[in-house]
Amino acid sequence: MTDVVSVDCGEAPIENVALALELLKDVDVSAYSIPNHESKIFKDECMFCYTSPYHPGGLYICLKTFTAFCEHHMREMAERRGRNVFLQLKSKKTRDETEEPREKIKRLAIGIDEGFCNEKMEVEDEYYLVIFPRLATRIPINLLSSHPIGVACDRIATTTSAERLELLQGASNAWDGEMKQVTKHVNLKQIDNPPVLPMSGWKCDVETCDLSENLWLNLTDGAIRCGRSQIIGDGVRSRGNNHMKMYYEEKHFPLVVKLGTIEESGVADVYSYDEDDAVANPNLEKHLAHFGLKMKEMKKSEKSTVELELDMNQKWEWARCQEDGENLETVFGPLHTGIVNIGSSCYINSVIQALLSIPDYVNILGKNAPVIMNDIDPCEMNESIPGQMAKLFSSLANGNFSKPPPNNEYNGVKPTQFRKVVGKGHIEFSTCRQQDAEEYLRHLIDKISTHVPIAYGDANAALRFKQQVRLVDESSGHVRYTEKEEFVLALPIPKTSLIPVDQEALRFSVPLTHCISAAFSEESIEGFTSPITGETRGARSCISMATFPDYLMIQVQRFQMGDDYQVKKMDVDVIVEDVIDLTPFRGIGVQPGEQLLPQENTEVDEKIVCELTSMGFTRNAAVKAVLNTKGQDLGGATEWIMRMMDDPTLNDPLPSQMASMNNEEVSGEEVEQLVMFGFTPHQAKYALKKEKDVNAAAEWLFNNGHSVPEESIQPVIDTPKEYRDGSGKYELVSFISHMGSSPHSGHYVCHALRSNRWILFNDEKVAVSKNPPKQLAYLYLYKRV
Template sequence: MSAGKIDVPFSQLTPHSKVYKDECMYCFHTPEFPGGLYICLKTFFGFCERHVSDYANKSESLNFLHFARKRIKKESSEPKEPEEKITKLAIGVEGGFASDSSTVEFEDTYTFTQYPDFSVKYPLDESLLSERLLSICNQLAANEGAFRMQQLDAGVCAWDGTEKIVTKHANLVQCENPPKIGQSGWKCAECELTTNLWLNLTDGVIKCGRKQYVGPGVVTEGNEHMRQHYQQTKHPLVVKLGTITATDADLYSYDEDESVTDPNLAAHLAHFGLKMTDQEKTEKSTLELTLDLNQKWEYLAIMEEGSTLEGVYGPGHTGLVNLGSSCYINSSLQALCLVPEIRRRFGDKAAELFGSLPVGDVQENFNAQMTKLVHALMSGDYSKKADSDKAEVLNGIRPMQFRRLVGRGHPEFSTAKQQDAEEYIRYLFEKLEANTAPDETNPVDAFRFELENRLVDSGSMKVRYSTRTEVILPLMVSLDLATNKDAVAEFEKRKAVVEAAGQTIPPEQTVRPKIPLLTCLETFVADERLDDFKSPVTGERSGAVQRLRFQTFPDYLIVQAKRFTVSADYTPIKLDVELIVPDHLELEHLRGKGAQPGEDLLPEDDDAAAGPQVDADVVEQLVAMGFPATAARKAVHLTGNKGLEPAAEWVMMHMDDPDYAQEHPDFTNKRGNKAGQEANAEAVDQLVALGFTPRQAKYALRQNDNDSNRAAEWLFTSGDQVPEESDAMDTSPPTSAEKRPRDGPGSYRLVGFISHMGTSTHSGHYVAHLLKDGQWVIFNDEKVALSQKPPIEFGYLYLYERVV
């Protein structure tokens, strides 16, 4: 090094440059960890103290900006807010549940250093560094960092299960000669109610809302007069009187069927003589009533509030920081990491994989990101008990790049919104399989099982067997299966009397329907009558009886308790029930045995060749409701021909799926569909005549077995899924591992479950409870602790492990 200022080669920083200064490329060490991060001045990749030397040797990059960050606890004389003050169903935001990040500040230090002597670090000083070197170092120091920029671009914020849309009626046309509304003394125009009153912002009419049982002991009186008013007038936007403050109010839009915000609310209220600044809040909003419910039972039960939860640390106990509505990802990953195939494939081969990949590929390689994550969760490097006298808490990892890479291109998982954990696990399984080479063990095989469908033709008494493959066992939860119906009925009577007297019942005295999970399973495998089945032998619609059995049993069985259903008007709802969940499952008696001696098998016919038998009446009813025929067939098939209600629920809950309107593989495979088959020229011409391009027509026909009607239907509903020109002709399946369901004894023990808080899978919060070394452990994002009262009865997804 010369006696003059230090001057070394480096790359120019452009507006498109990505600076990886948030964490190491190969692990989750951040600038807060001892040793900090070393940012290469040539590639702008960041490395921790453990990995920087290997990188420098391979890349011959010698010059680095060293970044160290220190946490400093905020000093505050203000008392901690009690839990009753929570005003938002959120984490880490004002009014929400507390997050550790709100109690610390950061002190950053940047220095210049060179390999191999990293002990020598030069301050960013013009007396030591050349002007150009000092400039690039300062630019890197000021850069937001690649992960932060991705976070901002994606609109990711702290978890918030209560985000409201801006109403489309922000420019609402209001009535002329409006009535002037007083500041108080309101009453329903139809009845005598003086609470739960809503002001229609179009015509100034005041009427009561619906009687709303938000939860145990939480009820609002109402006779639905405002809804009736909307049905008569179609005036959609209403505000709840008594909830108006200087900055906010409880608004609802009937035609949008949403709680909304109105940027012009002050002007809309002033139209009727109401000034927001003069209003005083006297009633709870719908959100606050919902929060009462969550804090009183569901949230408190699942989060084990009231128990002294002792933190647990070390390998297998690493938390995942909530990146903004990412708890569904966090809980799913924690549960899947219980499975040895996942840990062996990704946790034990980190050095081997990273050594085989160019460092620049790590950020965009699924297996690399999965390996980085699983290895970090299993290592214990990010799960250490902090000293009480230190501010640094280096527990938990932030899988920002993993989330971005896995969700890329998906209409739901690429967003910052809350999603369904069950759907995410299925999607992640697809990613795992697509990135497993033919000579590698397919980790999804540990979850895969086959169901045998035995159908008996009532006309001929002949039998047909078919199979379908699953990775999750979906069990419908129905109030009809409750074991304590009399007790629930008595409780409802008592509650009505108590509420009529203006009182409420304490939440701990609430009696909820208790439903055995085994009863849900028995319903799933019970005989089902198909009245519309046409016998291929007699030609008559004499019906059939079908039943499901397990053809194979997986190593790990994921059971979905389908708490989410649809109401009579097909509005998604969540059932307020407690499940009776066994610690052990014995399922061997449900094993299918295939064709038996003496059974006559049904001949194959056109219907059978076209795919599984589905109830045609139910399909027709769903189509009449406006759903695509492909989605209707899929819904009836995947719900086991159980009738209209479960099929309608499925189709309502999956409308946002990217393959919603695509034919299920069980149908296309039966039809002999071959990827890459030549599209029929006449069929192409028919579709082009409808206004589609030849490329769209050919692609749709290949997806729908050259059936022009089905292809046209697919294009009208899913035409935006036709890939770009370069990809449209490539219909060959990706090279990946074969799908081989495993089999063994049908005996299981419960080792984990994922619970959901909230009224919808697309809002609220997910938490995982896992059995580790004989003890239940709660994984609530980055917080990991020994569980005292695992709320098994409130689970949504249950993970069972085979007992050998």
């Protein structure tokens, strides 16, 4: 018998079938499995880091579990779990020009994960069987056709990976942007005997106006007037005398379209004056034809209002935040790793980079990653929240994916699975749409609190703080003190503190200190009924800091709910100080002589709950809105409900109520009846506790089965939370900026202080910042000094 040690063939693959079969003589049949159609095969990246088949050395797929590892983690797995048979996968991208040798499996690809490209590309996949620890002895799988292990290798090679199958199934969720509302004037009444308009050569109908650009057509009577002038650059304005707005004020004909923006496809800049918004008009072609205009023959010649505004914002806000035009020095190494945008994921990337400014997250989820991942079966890594967090934070912290040239080809990480498991079950974060960074920060903090065992450490302790709420009953003069947990200090933008930046008051600034003072100022609560006197004379309330955390996250509430329930962004410059002192806002508790009101068993703002229920929302929905928009006002809570209207669980009982429901017993016989329909016992019990009747429970499951929360396997242990406290003086160490007009579109970037230098994290781009745009930020992270 030939000793395996004597046949080490170096880097060159074995070419002899007999030699290959000789090497397999001592491989036990229990060391590998043959995958079937239900097997999940992971081969896109290492289970424990972001090494891909394109990296040097490729990946090693365990033939027992079908999970993939880089060489480093493969060696750990082999030594710890006794795995010794692996399929090595090495991939490279090539143009489709030549036919390759038969042992190379080829697959057509467009863009290869990076997205669409015009160039036809192919991926060459090379598969070799290796037996640990002799990794240099590689057996091409085409030599194994006569051995059972060859069947396993061939099926792994020809099966679509589990990661890619999930991406394909979720691809329909990819979307970024905002939909215009259809105008209420779809069936607009147009005048009889309308004028017949030419297809081009228009000018403003006002005799004293000679404008032939920025012209709007009134769809009621065919009048053509110029629009308003707009700033389109530094000191540059578009031409316009606002004659169409004046015409609307005179005639009250509401619907207009900007001539020059009309495309044959029906896309155009349509505005409704009485709806005060840009709108969609499905009958635009019909309305234009009324004046002899043939939409199918019209060509776009001007930018729309939105395009002009976006151009202006991009030239200012986008350019400032991304520091366009600056020759920025790229940086590499630990804590300087970029995160690839995997589809409107910049809000996730920015939040993660900001948290890396906090040692607790770096140490507990990053440096402690091997301990966390050792406790997780590799087959469960892709669905494990602690595992994906450890994988991401460690890969960002260790610098393995941030190498200087010439070794920078594989820089950056793609947290596809992290995004999936952290967002799973959430109506917004489970999609590929752009989201609000502050809301995601809270969501991520909650996931860490509920899924990362406290035995590894409490990463959130550095951000967690208590606020003290003092309420004064106007009727009796009695007071009530309550405390609530917070992770973000929300600051309103006081309109009384706005300072014009330019003479025309088109942009304003506000001192951050004024926003802080406004957050801690006293506010009136209408409709408060005194539990002492029974009179409804209102109350006064204010918040203060009960504890000062190590790191304080501040949100400047740039997004405001308008009267039309549309969220709009306040484009103001915040005058930021690098060092702030919140000591004057520390709560001092009950004072001598104060008489206390009885305590309420609630942590929600009843004022906002009452206002929401008066709008017609259920109390369950209202309370959830308040709890999920901590620190926000009625507008924020209303926006949250409006976004969640399609969630079938919106009006369900609160978690505390569900806990009492879970203690209720259900009929085992009824559970079995529902299980016979294909539901799990957990789903059956959940539905029966909601509906009581088995038929109603079955109907509910058929309609809402997907919304049943995951079954809790481990008992919830109520561990006392840590609230650190100290000085109220802080210095700025990171901030997240948003570019765009809505939290659900646009772009986020993060600036962070690393080794006394401001670093710009713009997705996968990481560079030294020359002019950090602190005045434009949405979230500010301060460190206690």
